[in-house]
Amino acid sequence: MRERIPVVVQGRRTRRPRAARVLWTGAELAVTLGAVLLLLVVHQLWWTNRQAQDAAHDQVDRLERTWDARPPSPAEPAAPGADDGAARTTRGGPPSRTPARRTTGRPPAPPRNAAYAVLRIPRIGLTAPVAQGVGKAAVLNKGYVGHYPYSAEPGEAGNVALAGHRNTHGEPFRRLDRLRPGDTVLLDTAEARYTYVVRRTLPRTAPADGTVLAAVPYSSVHPAYRFTAPGSYLTLTTCTPEYTSTYRLVVWGVLRSTQSR
Structure with missing residues (x-):
């Protein structure tokens, strides 16, 4: 009797349907894209903040060390007829007061993009350097507060206009909406500390509302x-709502006191 040898027939490997392959590839791409987007969000919301805040704090320390190391400046003689800010009579008008720091002329403007002052807002726990200019790459993205170059300098008559990020890159103005009338805002320079008091907040206006x-x-x-009389004003501006640049939030203050260094 012949013994039959069993024949083993290997089955063919079934190929995955085309639709399933397309879905699988799409799922892989979606997971990869999601991971990349997550990394970008972490970079924008955490890493840029950490970098900018650390750099801004270092800049504040450098400014303060430089100011502390300066030798005291000798007293300058007053200009003829000047009385350290006393009232003067102007032709055809009422008496006016001239700030003491202006009797020797306006100091030269700080270099473009250079940090030259420190902004402190106790209400929101803010300490940040102020640089000349409002360029994103050169100033705002470093976590600095930017000074509009054609606005008044700290302590001067007119309007000291400042801008800062509300989100990412240090976000110095993250909590600007928490300021209330009566809150103090301090601006320190090599010459003096200028104390401003918040007077009013404009919660939302158009980016083109330049008259602020x-x-x-x-x-x-x-x-x-609106304000109607000349004075020494401070304007703080940032984007609103958070994580958008649709509108602008504006906080106004007025100069209350000056303390020389």
Whole structure:
């Protein structure tokens, strides 16, 4: 009797249907894209903040060490007829007061993009360097507060206009909306500390509402928000709502006191 040898027939490898392959590839791409987007979000919301905040704090330390190392400047003689800010009579007008720091002329403007002052807002726990200019790469993205170059300098008559990021890159103005009338804002320079007091907040206005930076600030979009008399003003601006640049949030203050170094 012959013994039959069993024949083993290997089955063919079934190929995955085309639709399934397309879905699988799409799922892999979606997971990869999601991971990349997550890394970008972490970079923008955490890493850029950490980098900018550390650099800004270092810059504040450098400024303060430089100021402390300066020898005391000798007293300068007053200009003829000057009385350290006493009232003067102007031709055809009422008496006016001239700030003491202006009797020897306006100091030269700080170099473009250079940090030259420190902004402190106790209400929101902010300490940040102030640089000349409002360029993103050169100033704002470093975690600095930017000074509009054609606005007044700290302590001067007119309007000291400042801008800062509300989100990412150090976000110095993250909590600017928490300021209330009566809160103090300090601006330190090599010459003096200028104390401003918050007077009013404009919660939302158009980015093109440039009159909020005028020497006597007001809103051309919201006419009820305005000052009418010349003075020494401070304007803080940032984007709103958070994580957008659709509108601008504006905080106005007025100069209360000056303390020389």
